[in-house]
Amino acid sequence: MFNVEHYTGTKDQNYDLLLKQLKALLEDEPDQVANLSNASALLNQFLDEVNWVGFYLWKNDQLVLGPFQGLPACVRIPYGKGVCGTALSEGKTQRVADVHQFPGHIACDAASQSEIVVPFYKNGEIFGVLDIDSPIKNRFDETDEQYLEQFVEVVKQYV
Template identity: 65%
Template structure:
């Protein structure tokens, strides 16, 4: 396996291969936890410069920790709070170049400097969010956003 950024082709092609690998991993599996666990492990293996990748799932008036790779994390996040809660309440991807400048940022890992959160929506219902943190400022860009949204669109078909 390869890391997206170390792939000999361009980064976009690397992401496309990761999405194909995701589909192969989850095809035929209907268990949500198993599919989310494998998806987080796949992203953890392929993305460099990250310190946390995982899912928060909708529960009541907020999000609860789901499958992830990384250090222990915040267990519950209210809608509208922090980057995850904001992405969930707005139902749109939030890309943060410097988490210290994000109003109300929830610091689960002091090493995190940037973050991207992609909402997971199926049949107009918010299932949760994909959350990826990096110890590098400005780690994520529009290419990451585009392909992570495609990654989530593929995954959502199996949730």
């Protein structure tokens, strides 16, 4: 499930290449917004069958829309609400095969059918979440989850 024009290895090899590209893209840039913007753009280019890739950042006890690729989105998400807020309240990645079956799902884009949200923390404090939506059900698997968590670990080194 990758943009095959750019990546032709196994899924694991492709994700390893993505992580190397991410590090190279972010390592010399100190600006948080620039790095989050480039991270979301890189991931949007890398993954196929996705319709939204981006970050929500923790500000004033809520998630606030950050850099992203996709259609306009919900601006604010309360702690514990929707897939993004639940990822934070539970402190773990939420991989949702069918968003319409997720209690309290917040539908920012009616085309979204599945979603994965990786929460992330910096210096022990909530920083935000990486949120990815897909227009197909069951788009994300265990391998995606594992590597997207690694992706967030790289990003947080540079924000």
